[in-house]
Amino acid sequence: MYAIVEINGQQFKAENGKKLFVHHIQNAENGSTVEFDKVLLVDKDGDITVGTPTIEGAKVVCQIVSNLVKGEKVLIFHKKRRKGYRKLNGHRQQFTELTITEIVA
Numbered sequence: 001m002y003a004i005v006e007i008n009g010q011q012f013k014a015e016n017g018k019k020l021f022v023h024h025i026q027n028a029e030n031g032s033t034v035e036f037d038k039v040l041l042v043d044k045d046g047d048i049t050v051g052t053p054t055i056e057g058a059k060v061v062c063q064i065v066s067n068l069v070k071g072e073k074v075l076i077f078h079k080k081r082r083k084g085y086r087k088l089n090g091h092r093q094q095f096t097e098l099t100i101t102e103i104v105a
Contacts, residue, residue, distance in 0.1 A: 001042075001044050002014060002043050003039050003043070005038060007020075007023075007038075008022055010022065014060045015100060016101070017099070017100060020098045021071075021095040021096070023095065025067075033061060033062065033101070034062050034064060034098070035062075036060045038054050039051065057104075058104060058105040059103075060100060060102075061103075063098065064097070064098060068095075068096070069094070070093070070094060071094075071095055075090050076088070076091070
């Protein structure tokens with residue numbers, strides 16, 4: 001059984017026991033549970049239910065493993081040739097690590 005759920009504007013495939021790295025969730029504490037009710041699709045052993053746009057009464061229950069995880073550094077490099085202009089900028093996205101505990105559909 002799996003579900004397609006929307007979390008912070010992104011869609012994820014949620015299965016029991018699977019770990020997800022989603023964009024940072026504000027005011028979330030380690031070990032607490034979070035419920036997401038924007039379930040777009042549910043597959044129960046081949047029986048597929050598609051929402052219009054979401055499924056009524058369906059939710060995904062997750063436990064927060066780590067509130068703040070930093071992703072890999074992404075380097076942005078700008079250069080204008082023959083002008084001596086070079087600029088290097090970096091960015092590390094902040095994520096929240098979740099573990100799917102239950103899918104209610």
